[in-house]
């Protein structure tokens with residue numbers, strides 16, 4: 405009788421241990437499955453994020469073999485964003501020269517064009533759009549807003565929006581008022597966002613490429629907006645030198661919308 409009880413107890417114990425073992429194994433499988441799917445989700449999120457931030461990556465100078473490692477590195481160190489903006493164009497020669505240089509470097513910028521120049525060079529406006537640059541309004545005739553010309557100024561903005569939209573098919577959202585003179589009530593009236601600047605190297609009055617470049621590179625910082633003009637040979641040369649030096653310092657060039665809204 406004692407032997408029988410012992411045998412039953414032993415059987416129960418073995419069955420219990422076996423059950424416990426199976427349960428533990430099952431639990432571990434569930435945990436590891438959960439962590440794999442969680443990890444996959446994180447990876448997807450960061451891929452989307454990276455893809456969004458470096459929209460122009462396909463033309464970057466990076467060697468293709470380093471691609472996957474770059475994604476991993478990008479997750480750890482976010483690049484400092486900076487925006488180049490060019491006013492007054494398009495110029496018949498210099499703007500195309502600038503676009504060539506930006507394309508070579510895989511860099512996008514923002515162009516605040518006058519309606520008059522845009523209607524003279526619609527092909528250049530189209531090219532800006534095709535190559536991922538942002539196009540904004542800089543009035544029709546480069547008029548400065550004063551207390552007396554509010555309505556004329558507003559008409560110039562509307563006319564320029566129309567010129568640009570006829571070429572690109574896209575609504576113009578951003579405006580750089582010449583000389584920075586602005587009236588906040590236009591923002592609601594025209595549904596437009598003014599974009600000023602944080603770094604002004606006065607490139608329009610200096611023919612010295614090294615001087616313009618140094619002024620910008622010295623002041624460069626995260627989320628700065630650089631004001632230049634694609635209307636001078638020296639500005640174009642300086643802008644491309646600035647791009648080379650700041651890329652070297654780890655900056656990422658973005659269009660102004662990415663600095664204003666992210």
Ligand SMILES: [Zn+2]
Nearest residue numbers: 491492582583
């Ligand atoms: Zn201007």
